[in-house]
Amino acid sequence: xxxxxxxxGGLVQPGGSLRLSCAASGFTLDDYTxxxxxxxxxxxxxxxxxxxxxxxxxxxxxxxxxxxxxxxDNAKNTVYLQMNSLKPEDTAHYHCAADPWASCMGWPDYAxxxxxxxxxxxxxxx
Numbered sequence: 790x791x792x793x794x795x796x797x798g799g800l801v802q803p804g805g806s807l808r809l810s811c812a813a814s815g816f817t818l819d820d821y822t823x824x825x826x827x828x829x830x831x832x833x834x835x836x837x838x839x840x841x842x843x844x845x846x847x848x849x850x851x852x853x854x855x856x857x858x859x860x861x862d863n864a865k866n867t868v869y870l871q872m873n874s875l876k877p878e879d880t881a882h883y884h885c886a887a888d889p890w891a892s893c894m895g896w897p898d899y900a901x902x903x904x905x906x907x908x909x910x911x912x913x914x915x
Contacts, residue, residue: 791815791904795885798909801875805913809870811885811906819861822891823868824902827881827911836897837883838870848893853879875913884908 797809811823825837838859839848847859858871868885886902 793885793887793904793906795883795906795909798883798911800912800914802915803875803877803913805875806871806873807875807911809872809883809885809909809911811868811870811887813866813887813904816887816904818866818868818887819863821887821889821904822893822896822902823859823861824886824888824891824893824896824900825859825870825883826886826897826900827879827883829881832881834900835881836900839893839896840868841893842889846893848896850897872911875911877913880911880913882908882910 792814794812801807822842824839826834827837828834837850838857840859856874860869885906887904888902
């Protein structure tokens, strides 16, 4: 069964850290460009970060640059999003998505990714 499963979300205080995981089954993540998106209530979906297939180049939204890091673990067929110095405005539902043809050059304008996970909630609050 082909699927993406996110994990690692939760409640954290401002300034804290979380690591989100995006695990794939049924396909090899290394062959895919992976992107993280988030959506807060009443707001539009926002691209958070992207890691390209093959070359592993990365991109980040300005709002998370310097705080978030995206990385692959091919042995675990998983992509991680390390989130540090979290702020209340980072509160959202986070999804990962995978596409075999996209590259991060088109992200976040191109968002029609092939596979999407169900997402995890991240809440930053004191």
